[in-house]
Amino acid sequence: MTTLRDHDHGDHGDHGERPEEPAGRRTLPVSDREQQVLDRIDRARRRAPRVREDRITMSHGSGGKATHTLIEAVFLSAFRNPLLDPLEDAADLRLPAARAAFTTDSYVVSPLFFPGGDIGDLAVNGTVNDLSVTGATPLYLSAGFILEEGFPVADLVRLTESMRKAAAEAGVRIVTGDTKVVQRGKADGCYINTAGVGVFERDVTLGVARSRPGDAIIVSGPVGDHGITIMLARGELDIEADVRSDTAPLNGLIAGLLDAVPVPGLRAMRDATRGGVATILNEIATAAQAGVLVSEGDIPVRDEVRGASELLGIDPMYVACEGRLVAVVDDAYADHAVAALRAQPLGEQAAVIGHVTAEQPGIVRLKTAFGGTRIVDMLVGDPLPRIC
Amino acid sequence: MTTLRDHDHGDHGDHGERPEEPAGRRTLPVSDREQQVLDRIDRARRRAPRVREDRITMSHGSGGKATHTLIEAVFLSAFRNPLLDPLEDAADLRLPAARAAFTTDSYVVSPLFFPGGDIGDLAVNGTVNDLSVTGATPLYLSAGFILEEGFPVADLVRLTESMRKAAAEAGVRIVTGDTKVVQRGKADGCYINTAGVGVFERDVTLGVARSRPGDAIIVSGPVGDHGITIMLARGELDIEADVRSDTAPLNGLIAGLLDAVPVPGLRAMRDATRGGVATILNEIATAAQAGVLVSEGDIPVRDEVRGASELLGIDPMYVACEGRLVAVVDDAYADHAVAALRAQPLGEQAAVIGHVTAEQPGIVRLKTAFGGTRIVDMLVGDPLPRIC
Numbered sequence: 001m002t003t004l005r006d007h008d009h010g011d012h013g014d015h016g017e018r019p020e021e022p023a024g025r026r027t028l029p030v031s032d033r034e035q036q037v038l039d040r041i042d043r044a045r046r047r048a049p050r051v052r053e054d055r056i057t058m059s060h061g062s063g064g065k066a067t068h069t070l071i072e073a074v075f076l077s078a079f080r081n082p083l084l085d086p087l088e089d090a091a092d093l094r095l096p097a098a099r100a101a102f103t104t105d106s107y108v109v110s111p112l113f114f115p116g117g118d119i120g121d122l123a124v125n126g127t128v129n130d131l132s133v134t135g136a137t138p139l140y141l142s143a144g145f146i147l148e149e150g151f152p153v154a155d156l157v158r159l160t161e162s163m164r165k166a167a168a169e170a171g172v173r174i175v176t177g178d179t180k181v182v183q184r185g186k187a188d189g190c191y192i193n194t195a196g197v198g199v200f201e202r203d204v205t206l207g208v209a210r211s212r213p214g215d216a217i218i219v220s221g222p223v224g225d226h227g228i229t230i231m232l233a234r235g236e237l238d239i240e241a242d243v244r245s246d247t248a249p250l251n252g253l254i255a256g257l258l259d260a261v262p263v264p265g266l267r268a269m270r271d272a273t274r275g276g277v278a279t280i281l282n283e284i285a286t287a288a289q290a291g292v293l294v295s296e297g298d299i300p301v302r303d304e305v306r307g308a309s310e311l312l313g314i315d316p317m318y319v320a321c322e323g324r325l326v327a328v329v330d331d332a333y334a335d336h337a338v339a340a341l342r343a344q345p346l347g348e349q350a351a352v353i354g355h356v357t358a359e360q361p362g363i364v365r366l367k368t369a370f371g372g373t374r375i376v377d378m379l380v381g382d383p384l385p386r387i388c
Numbered sequence: 389m390t391t392l393r394d395h396d397h398g399d400h401g402d403h404g405e406r407p408e409e410p411a412g413r414r415t416l417p418v419s420d421r422e423q424q425v426l427d428r429i430d431r432a433r434r435r436a437p438r439v440r441e442d443r444i445t446m447s448h449g450s451g452g453k454a455t456h457t458l459i460e461a462v463f464l465s466a467f468r469n470p471l472l473d474p475l476e477d478a479a480d481l482r483l484p485a486a487r488a489a490f491t492t493d494s495y496v497v498s499p500l501f502f503p504g505g506d507i508g509d510l511a512v513n514g515t516v517n518d519l520s521v522t523g524a525t526p527l528y529l530s531a532g533f534i535l536e537e538g539f540p541v542a543d544l545v546r547l548t549e550s551m552r553k554a555a556a557e558a559g560v561r562i563v564t565g566d567t568k569v570v571q572r573g574k575a576d577g578c579y580i581n582t583a584g585v586g587v588f589e590r591d592v593t594l595g596v597a598r599s600r601p602g603d604a605i606i607v608s609g610p611v612g613d614h615g616i617t618i619m620l621a622r623g624e625l626d627i628e629a630d631v632r633s634d635t636a637p638l639n640g641l642i643a644g645l646l647d648a649v650p651v652p653g654l655r656a657m658r659d660a661t662r663g664g665v666a667t668i669l670n671e672i673a674t675a676a677q678a679g680v681l682v683s684e685g686d687i688p689v690r691d692e693v694r695g696a697s698e699l700l701g702i703d704p705m706y707v708a709c710e711g712r713l714v715a716v717v718d719d720a721y722a723d724h725a726v727a728a729l730r731a732q733p734l735g736e737q738a739a740v741i742g743h744v745t746a747e748q749p750g751i752v753r754l755k756t757a758f759g760g761t762r763i764v765d766m767l768v769g770d771p772l773p774r775i776c
Binding site for chain 1: 450478489493517530531532564566569575576667768774
């Protein structure tokens with residue numbers, strides 16, 4: 001759990017500790033400067049501690065009193081840390097390496113709350129994962145909110161609490177943010193953008209273009225859970241299934257893989273979000289100008305997800321995951337990589353699903369359960385809009 | 389001005405060409421690796437070079453073929469650079485200093501196009517300015533688009549072209565991005581989030597909390613131009629005035645100020661956006677627990693802006709600027725600071741508008757043109773919604 005106290009070190013000194021320490025514990029020394037920051041925030045808190053309105057108003061986007069109250073009562077309350085608290089125009093980071101990763105994603109998922117997660121933890125985990133798959137260690141996130149006038153403040157509090165928990169679990173801090181409010185009918189409750197900065201503690205350079213014929217393609221677990229969960233959570237379909245989003249931070253799983261498989265044996269990692277595993281396979285084939293051949297029977301899919309997909313007429317290979325890794329590794333390291341993934345709970349069902357081939361460059365082929373082969377093209381159209 | 393060439397470090401070889409150079413011109417050496425990247429992109433371009441639709445469809449947010457085409461034909465075409473082009477999940481940055489600044493802002497301005505600018509250059513300049521006022525040199529931006537189904541592709545091309553130009557002028561690169569599409573009625577054409585990373589090339593730490601009684605408060609030019617321009621551009625008011633947004637990158641102006649006024653003589657800088665100069669003065673008073681006393685007659689306001697403000701019943705001190713700096717400096721350096729600002733076109737009308745005081749901590753007071761004094765409080769409500 002992230003609290004200010006846990007991050008309370010010298011002049012921005014060690015950002016290294018894991019934020020999941022309990023909130024009440026105050027064991028670390030506090031510098032004069034940090035105490036000043038804390039005192040200032042505490043004073044501001046005493047003056048304007050809570051949002052009186054039940055719903056977001058245009059005033060919350062004015063930059064004035066209502067905005068300040070919202071920031072202090074909701075965002076600082078959830079994300080509090082010494083880098084965020086001064087509320088200057090940008091956070092001041094110390095980076096332990098000169099090579100950094102930088103990414104962004106906007107989240108427009110509908111509904112905002114769903115089995116297994118909500119837009120808040122999705123927004124944290126998604127950006128943590130985009131940093132992690134490059135081989136970087138995620139450290140800092142920004143959070144930009146676009147709120148629709150009338151959005152319930154209680155929902156905002158709930159999803160910022162999810163963000164806080166997700167950030168703590170992934171060991172990252174939300175250090176800078178922004179809030180805009182638009183009129184009713186100009187958004188859909190709440191959109192969140194997160195950008196992330198990580199550092200390369202290891203000397204790795206990964207990328208799907210590095211894939212070579214013969215390389216093994218691995219997925220870290222069952223595919224399609226997130227997308228099917230969202231579709232069913234919309235309640236527009238008369239289908240019930242016991243599914244939940246797989247939203248999770250992959251940085252721990254990836255650190256284990258990086259330990260087990262030396263680069264350049266590990267060629268590339270991607271997290272299979274929008275467009276699913278099928279899209280990543282196509283990106284591999286295109287970037288590497290090689291073929292990809294995977295076996296339908298080797299791709300892990302939960303029974304509930306397979307059943308719902310069939311009813312929806314959707315191939316689970318195209319369905320978004322939010323906690324699944326696709327890795328390309330030199331085939332010599334394939335068993336090693338699968339073992340490293342299976343050693344962690346998030347990777348228990350990791351499997352080799354196919355290989356990169358010299359034949360059919362640019363094309364992804366699937367060996368079906370019936371022994372045939374079909375081409376798996378990029379998604380045309382959008383069968384699953386606003387899945388993330 | 390910072391240019392790409394100045395940031396040419398590490399083994400990404402030459403990220404050095406200025407983004408504003410025509411695509412055909414190739415005067416710098418290209419490493420084998422970069423040539424591979426460019427060749428790959430060129431191949432992809434030949435296959436899918438243009439968006440056939442006139443308007444954004446839900447498919448453009450699917451992560452599939454339409455998304456890839458949009459990215460290649462619009463975003464890569466505008467922002468092309470070797471850090472962005474690989475289209476991996478995160479950009480791989482080399483940072484020339486271990487201390488970095490990180491910020492984010494979402495832009496929801498309405499209308500999207502207005503005299504003097506559009507949401508595109510606003511989104512670049514705003515984030516460049518948020519980095520610059522911390523004393524950092526802005527280097528890299530992310531761009532996250534939330535598009536409404538039906539948004540004209542031509543408008544998207546126009547505003548990405550504005551972003552390209554603004555990034556080139558500020559010497560920054562757009563290195564990572566994301567696009568989401570929501571259904572009609574769930575947004576308002578286009579929202580843009582930019583996050584930014586800069587590095588501290590100078591050993592400065594600034595912040596409004598560092599302000600001390602006696603310090604001079606300086607603005608770099610006339611206030612309120614942006615906000616009034618947006619209000620009039622909406623066409624809902626029967627007022628015409630020759631005003632245009634002041635949207636501009638402040639990093640050049642700020643570099644000049646940092647050269648002229650040694651820290652700690654320079655206490656803090658802020659760019660006066662939402663909430664205007666009045667909000668910044670209140671932030672100074674609150675963070676420093678000091679008073680602020682400014683003179684109405686010393687605050688530069690264009691006649692057209694003053695006239696329109698009077699008709700609208702709005703105090704220009706609360707109206708957003710997008711290219712104006714507020715600086716707090718030790719009074720001994722005030723003349724020096726004003727001279728440094730006036731030496732550049734963006735700062736020609738820089739002026740001392742008042743001082744930090746020991747009296748009335750937490751309160752901002754204004755000496756009116758009539759010799760009286762009134763309190764300038766934080767904005768309550770939002771007289772100018774969606775100004776940025």
